[in-house]
Amino acid sequence: MADLAQSQVTTGHDGGTRRDFLILTAGALAGVGAVVSVWPFVDSLNPARDTLALSTTEVDLAPVQVGQRLTVAWRGKPIFIDHRPPEEIKAAQEVDVASLRDPQPDSARVKKPEWLVMIGVCTHLGCIPLGNKTGDDRGPYGGWFCPCHGSIYDTSGRIRQGPAPLNLIVPPYDFTSDTAIKIG
Amino acid sequence: MAVPPASIPASGFSRLIRWIDYRLPFVALLEHDLVEYPTPKNLTYWWNFGSLAGIFLVIMIVTGVVLAMHYTPHADLAFDSVERIMRDVNYGWLLRYIHMNGASMFFLIVYIHLFRGLYYGSYKYPRELLWILGVVILLLMIATAFMGYVLPWGQMSYWAATVITNLFSAIPLVGNKIVTLLWGGFTVGNPTLNRFFSLHYLLPFVIVAVVGLHLVALHQHGSNNPLGIDMRGPQDSIPFHPYHTIKDSFGLCVALLVFAFFVFYAPNFAASADNYIPANPMVTPNHIVPEWYLLPYYAILRSITFDFLGIPSKLLGVLLSLGSLVILFFVPWLDTSRVRSARFRPVYRWVAWILPIDVIALGYVGSQPPAGFVVTLGQIATFYYYLHFLILMPLIGKLERPRPLPISIGTAVLEASGGLGAAGPAERH
Numbered sequence: 001m002a003d004l005a006q007s008q009v010t011t012g013h014d015g016g017t018r019r020d021f022l023i024l025t026a027g028a029l030a031g032v033g034a035v036v037s038v039w040p041f042v043d044s045l046n047p048a049r050d051t052l053a054l055s056t057t058e059v060d061l062a063p064v065q066v067g068q069r070l071t072v073a074w075r076g077k078p079i080f081i082d083h084r085p086p087e088e089i090k091a092a093q094e095v096d097v098a099s100l101r102d103p104q105p106d107s108a109r110v111k112k113p114e115w116l117v118m119i120g121v122c123t124h125l126g127c128i129p130l131g132n133k134t135g136d137d138r139g140p141y142g143g144w145f146c147p148c149h150g151s152i153y154d155t156s157g158r159i160r161q162g163p164a165p166l167n168l169i170v171p172p173y174d175f176t177s178d179t180a181i182k183i184g
Numbered sequence: 185m186a187v188p189p190a191s192i193p194a195s196g197f198s199r200l201i202r203w204i205d206y207r208l209p210f211v212a213l214l215e216h217d218l219v220e221y222p223t224p225k226n227l228t229y230w231w232n233f234g235s236l237a238g239i240f241l242v243i244m245i246v247t248g249v250v251l252a253m254h255y256t257p258h259a260d261l262a263f264d265s266v267e268r269i270m271r272d273v274n275y276g277w278l279l280r281y282i283h284m285n286g287a288s289m290f291f292l293i294v295y296i297h298l299f300r301g302l303y304y305g306s307y308k309y310p311r312e313l314l315w316i317l318g319v320v321i322l323l324l325m326i327a328t329a330f331m332g333y334v335l336p337w338g339q340m341s342y343w344a345a346t347v348i349t350n351l352f353s354a355i356p357l358v359g360n361k362i363v364t365l366l367w368g369g370f371t372v373g374n375p376t377l378n379r380f381f382s383l384h385y386l387l388p389f390v391i392v393a394v395v396g397l398h399l400v401a402l403h404q405h406g407s408n409n410p411l412g413i414d415m416r417g418p419q420d421s422i423p424f425h426p427y428h429t430i431k432d433s434f435g436l437c438v439a440l441l442v443f444a445f446f447v448f449y450a451p452n453f454a455a456s457a458d459n460y461i462p463a464n465p466m467v468t469p470n471h472i473v474p475e476w477y478l479l480p481y482y483a484i485l486r487s488i489t490f491d492f493l494g495i496p497s498k499l500l501g502v503l504l505s506l507g508s509l510v511i512l513f514f515v516p517w518l519d520t521s522r523v524r525s526a527r528f529r530p531v532y533r534w535v536a537w538i539l540p541i542d543v544i545a546l547g548y549v550g551s552q553p554p555a556g557f558v559v560t561l562g563q564i565a566t567f568y569y570y571l572h573f574l575i576l577m578p579l580i581g582k583l584e585r586p587r588p589l590p591i592s593i594g595t596a597v598l599e600a601s602g603g604l605g606a607a608g609p610a611e612r613h
Contacts, residue, residue: 042365045379051369071466075370078466124498126350127343127468147470148347149486150554163489165498 056184069132074183078120092156102167106156118157122146124164222421224409232435233297240290247283257381259374262337263462281451291477305524306408312516314401319512328387331380342463345372354499412524420593479550487562520581531584
């Protein structure tokens with residue numbers, strides 16, 4: 001303390017500058033420290049390790065008939081699996097890609113044309129579209145229809161009408177055999 | 185400061201009060217802000233809703249704290265724990281119905297309070313910060329109510345949480361990361377429920393703190409009044425006690441009668457039947473609607489079905505929906521008229537009434553499935569809402585010729601009561 005008081009006295013007229021410098025650097029450092037120390041609190045809200053671990057689902061496709069639509073759960077979300085009949089595939093392939101809101105050819109959305117695999121979550125605000133159960137309203141394109149805000153998807157799960165900005169998302173998946181897939 | 189108030193008689197008790205007040209001026213504060221506090225002579229029943237809102241905040245906190253002792257914030261157990269409160273916990277049904285319907289009453293009261301402020305220009309100089317703190321309280325209430333609605337973990341809880349958190353996905357670039365952060369997973373799930381419970385318990389106390397600031401700001405310049413002119417002296421005011429303690433008590437009795445009707449005879453009037461179905465992440469209910477007090481914002485969100493100026497419809501809907509609240513912060517500066525009360529503004533007094541009609545129309549739109557005429561009505565009502573605040577408010581203030589203001593509150597009250605002076609009722613004009 002005595003040394004500090006001494007140094008302030010001896011620095012004379014530029015003591016102010018020295019103090020300004022200390023206040024600014026100490027303040028900046030404390031600011032950075034405060035921001036950094038907030039991060040663990042924020043990041044703790046992100047998915048925990050056990051949540052991340054539940055990341056793959058295997059599905060046996062053998063019992064799924066042509067024209068049948070199946071819903072399975074992956075990471076708590078519904079996955080729509082559509083065993084598409086030839087006319088649905090044809091309808092999906094014949095669309096003029098340039099006319100779409102989220103332009104994507106059907107071939108970029110499937111690994112095998114008869115199997116369409118998508119996350120069944122509307123890209124607008126996250127509702128589950130109708131169309132995967134028999135008797136559901138499939139909308140005018142024969143695909144899926146979201147009842148919340150009226151988004152309409154075609155037989156390739158592409159957005160055709162309504163507020164959703166993007167096509168239904170295709171999850172990462174692989175065929176582990178001719179009739180089985182592993183999602184995630 | 186340290187001198188005890190004159191109204192307390194000298195006795196052993198008063199010496200105790202004096203001892204405490206010298207160290208912590210609590211009684212002096214009550215005396216100053218609840219007893220002597222001068223209020224304009226001409227306040228109408230419109231001025232009851234502030235204290236009424238405060239009382240409902242207390243009702244919500246008291247019932248909420250007790251409900252939390254019986255509730256389990258876990259995705260597998262929450263729904264059943266709420267049913268247990270309804271069926272097995274002693275008076276659990278009463279506590280829950282008070283809490284559920286109390287939220288509706290709280291919003292109804294606050295919306296009337298807000299409209300009162302808009303009509304009588306209570307946001308104008310020098311009460312701008314008072315108004316802004318009120319808007320902050322409203323935003324906190326909305327956040328609290330939304331998170332509370334999620335806790336029973338029914339179908340509406342789950343899908344309301346999904347739709348509302350997905351609003352953040354409209355933010356460019358980082359939207360989806362933020363949504364994952366809010367969820368603590370890949371969907372709304374147990375981590376989401378836990379954090380919503382934590383925040384639902386926290387935020388009401390934050391509201392209490394902001395209400396405290398709201399009151400400090402109020403008592404700095406006192407209440408506005410139906411004439412919108414300042415109090416100039418003792419002839420314009422009456423003390424809070426006994427005049428407003430008794431008037432507020434009467435208003436409270438009326439409000440509690442209305443409240444009791446809903447709690448005991450129509451407890452699920454504002455509730456959705458779908459929320460008595462346990463949350464199912466695989467099935468969305470056919471028709472999702474928020475609670476009635478959030479319908480107008482929901483209607484604005486859904487009304488934007490088109491891209492505009494390169495902004496995608498989804499983002500624009502979110503921005504305009506949020507903007508309908510944010511715009512309230514700027515009202516003190518959007519209203520260019522110097523006259524506070526709409527009573528002396530021949531044009532604005534009509535326009536001020538069109539706004540609540542517009543908001544009710546938005547509420548209707550929000551409650552209906554989005555198709556056909558409803559969408560058009562929603563777009564017109566959204567357009568008018570913004571027109572009101574951004575065009576009509578500034579323009580009418582400039583163009584309109586206000587009627588002459590009374591000289592003082594005291595003289596106006598005397599004139600209204602036929603010159604009989606203090607014998608006339610203070611509420612008449």
